[in-house]
Amino acid sequence: MSELSNALNFSGGPGVLPESVLNEAQEAIRSVPEVGLSVLGISHRSDWFAAVVEEVERNIRQLLQLPDSHALLLLQGGATLQFSMVPMLLLRDSSKTAEYIHSGYWSRQSIPPARLEGEVSVLWDGEASGFRRLPAASELHHRADAAYFHYVSNETVEGIQFHEIPGREDVPRVCDMSSDLLSRPFDPDRFDLIYAHAQKNLGPAGVTIVIVRRDLLDQVPDGIPAVLDYRAHIKAHSIYNTPPVFAIYVVLLVTRWLIEDIGGLERMATINQHKADALYAIIDSHSDLYRGWARPENRSLMNVAFELPSTDQETAFLNQARVMGFSGLKGHRSLGGIRASIYNAMRLDAVESLCAFMEDFATQARR
Numbered sequence: 001m002s003e004l005s006n007a008l009n010f011s012g013g014p015g016v017l018p019e020s021v022l023n024e025a026q027e028a029i030r031s032v033p034e035v036g037l038s039v040l041g042i043s044h045r046s047d048w049f050a051a052v053v054e055e056v057e058r059n060i061r062q063l064l065q066l067p068d069s070h071a072l073l074l075l076q077g078g079a080t081l082q083f084s085m086v087p088m089l090l091l092r093d094s095s096k097t098a099e100y101i102h103s104g105y106w107s108r109q110s111i112p113p114a115r116l117e118g119e120v121s122v123l124w125d126g127e128a129s130g131f132r133r134l135p136a137a138s139e140l141h142h143r144a145d146a147a148y149f150h151y152v153s154n155e156t157v158e159g160i161q162f163h164e165i166p167g168r169e170d171v172p173r174v175c176d177m178s179s180d181l182l183s184r185p186f187d188p189d190r191f192d193l194i195y196a197h198a199q200k201n202l203g204p205a206g207v208t209i210v211i212v213r214r215d216l217l218d219q220v221p222d223g224i225p226a227v228l229d230y231r232a233h234i235k236a237h238s239i240y241n242t243p244p245v246f247a248i249y250v251v252l253l254v255t256r257w258l259i260e261d262i263g264g265l266e267r268m269a270t271i272n273q274h275k276a277d278a279l280y281a282i283i284d285s286h287s288d289l290y291r292g293w294a295r296p297e298n299r300s301l302m303n304v305a306f307e308l309p310s311t312d313q314e315t316a317f318l319n320q321a322r323v324m325g326f327s328g329l330k331g332h333r334s335l336g337g338i339r340a341s342i343y344n345a346m347r348l349d350a351v352e353s354l355c356a357f358m359e360d361f362a363t364q365a366r367r
Ligand SMILES: *Cc1c(COP(=O)(O)O)cnc(C)c1O
Pocket: 013, 077, 078, 079, 080, 081, 106, 152, 154, 155, 156, 157, 176, 177, 178, 179, 197, 200
């Protein structure tokens, strides 16, 4: 077996984390400098951890320019639990209809739990077009009285990403940003509810960020268990029960890295754009060999999915890539093909190494 390297880990999720964060996390497992104890054994009721939660919230608020109208929570259960929590809290006992876009693998998972709670209308379905594109605003016929409108900003599996915010301004907008939150700036005031687990772009698995407009919660029905009610978590400052202390600590390190090392979301977005441009340029310049999955205007800046003409060639590509130290490039099991995930922590020089490998592979394939 050859040695794999973190720097060349293009995994779709859990994704790569910055080297400096891994070093600090390693040290904290032995002992958190300002405490003297392992992060794995510090009480979630300690002053130290209360300060960690407070700083994570402050850092994310600063990065997103989040207004006070919105609460920020650190929850468990991943994005999948949010697929159920959202309709439980916003659709149950309502006479209104919730609108969903079915744009790929992850939005597909979000719809059945909503149907358990009330009326759902699928506004647009990308299945017929093979989930290679996203709808234009003119294709979405929204109702004015929807309970809410739900979409996935970046379909991680197919590598398609909204570059405009869909929906109406007078209907609550709900978005699964699991694979692109904090990868670029956007106006959070246009969203009523955002959720994103950490393990693609923000930290390790175990913690999920929820950002919710406080007044959206005035209408929550009775009979929801407190652990599934955002209001209980707001009241408890995200320490309702034992939270994933280590995962939250690593998210703190990642937010510090974004602020101090990267310099904020504008800078992060510029770097992410360079990485994506480099990869798509190689794909486009060898279109006989590499076939990009997404329609160009819907290409994701986080997940670059492409195919080769045969599965034999894909296997050869993956095997040779592995010998060179690259990992995580096999496409999602539902789609096949190749996928390079280039989350925030993936460095531009690593993407350039992948581009060089793809160039060599293409030259070799032509012989
Ligand atoms: C990975 C992913 C999910 C699934 O998240 P879990 O934390 O495993 O529940 C949901 N939505 C998107 C957009 C994803 O990328």
